[in-house]
Amino acid sequence: MRFFLGILAISGLALAGESEVIARPYDLWELIYKIWLVLTVIIYAIVAIPSLYFMFRYRFREGENEVGDQEHEGHWGLEALWTIVPLIIVLYLATHGFALFTQMRKPPENAMELKVTAFAWGWMFQYPNGKMVVASAIRDTEEKKCKPEECYGVDGVFQQYVYIPAGVPIKAVLTSQDVLHSFYVQPAGVTQDMVPGRTTVTWFQINKEGEYWVFCREYCGQWHSRMFAKLKVVSKEEFEKWLKGEATADGGDFKIAQEVVR
Ligand SMILES: [Cu+2]
Known part of the structure; x- marks a missing residue:
């Protein structure tokens, strides 16, 4: 007991x-x-x-019920x-x-839509107002003089932050440019396949400000291990300010990122 x-x-x-x-x-x-x-x-x-x-x-004991009782009543x-x-x-x-x-x-009704396109090997994020962020660890944005609050470095390679407002549900509309990838948002525990020529949807919401990881969760080739993005979760006000501002690093031409590796 x-x-x-x-x-x-x-x-x-x-x-x-x-x-x-x-x-x-x-x-x-x-x-x-x-x-x-x-x-x-x-x-x-x-x-x-x-x-x-x-x-x-x-348990079996010598001389004690050795044959056993085979009669059972239900x-x-x-x-x-x-x-x-x-x-x-x-x-x-x-x-x-x-x-x-x-x-x-099912994404909540009031969710903000974020379009995410995966490519070998990186991500393009597009916000409702058209602003784009390319997260590709193989592209050096340092020479484009991105502000330190908009970029971070891993092993000397710089990558743009993906800004996300805290406490706001995000509807992620996903697709892929080339091969199968998978969108994984570490703190939200969501994983969704990204399929070329198809649109898939998932949603997440992060309430605590800070930095979080997005990983590709489907082996997609040589640089799969470096296919990640960093979410920078900030207050709604800070996010709005960032969204309206010009991207200091040019996030639009993700084809360049692809050419770098090919
Ligand atoms: Cu991938």
């Missing part, structure tokens, strides 16, 4: 979690994960503990119990999980 209480206490702690949601829809994913964790731990205990007990209690109550209870649990997991999954897939 004490053991079960212990498990319930651990489960309770797991469900309480942290109160602040840093990124969406990761919070929904985490909720599903915790529900499955608690249920599976409880079910494991219910199955494993009696199994261990029976192993020792009814018990309707028990049969019904262990059929109906798992059925309810499975139906709950399926329907609740599907409801959360639908929310994870």
Whole structure:
């Protein structure tokens, strides 16, 4: 009994979690994960503990029930119990999980649209007003004199930040120029394939200001490992200011980025 209480206490702690949601829809994913964790731990205990007990209690002893009792009478109550209870649990997991999954897939109505085009090997981000940012680690924008707040360096290679307003849902409309890529937003926990000639959609929202990663999550060739972008999540005001401003590094000609590697 004490053991079960212990498990319930651990489960309770797991469900309480942290109160602040840093990124969406990761919070929904985490909720599903915790529900499955608690249920599976409880079910494991219910199955494993009696199994261990029976192993020792009814183990083979010389001269004691050596042949064993092969006669069994069914018990309707028990049969019904262990059929109906798992059925309810499975139906709950399926329907609740599907409801959360639908929310994870459907961008909120007020989402800002961000067009993202992947290419080997980088990304072009286009904002609603037409402003573009090219994130390609193989393109040196230093000589284009980009402002330090708009660029960052990795191994001496400079890349533009992708500005994102904090607390605003972003509907990412994705496609690819050449081969299959995959759009992964690290804190939001979303991954979506980017397919040439097709448009796919995902959404995310980051509430905490800071810098976050976008990675390509589908092996797409030689420079796949350097196919990333950095999101700079800022306040809405700062974002609006940046959006209206001229891009200091020319983000429009992503063909140049492609030519550099070819
Ligand atoms: Cu890729």
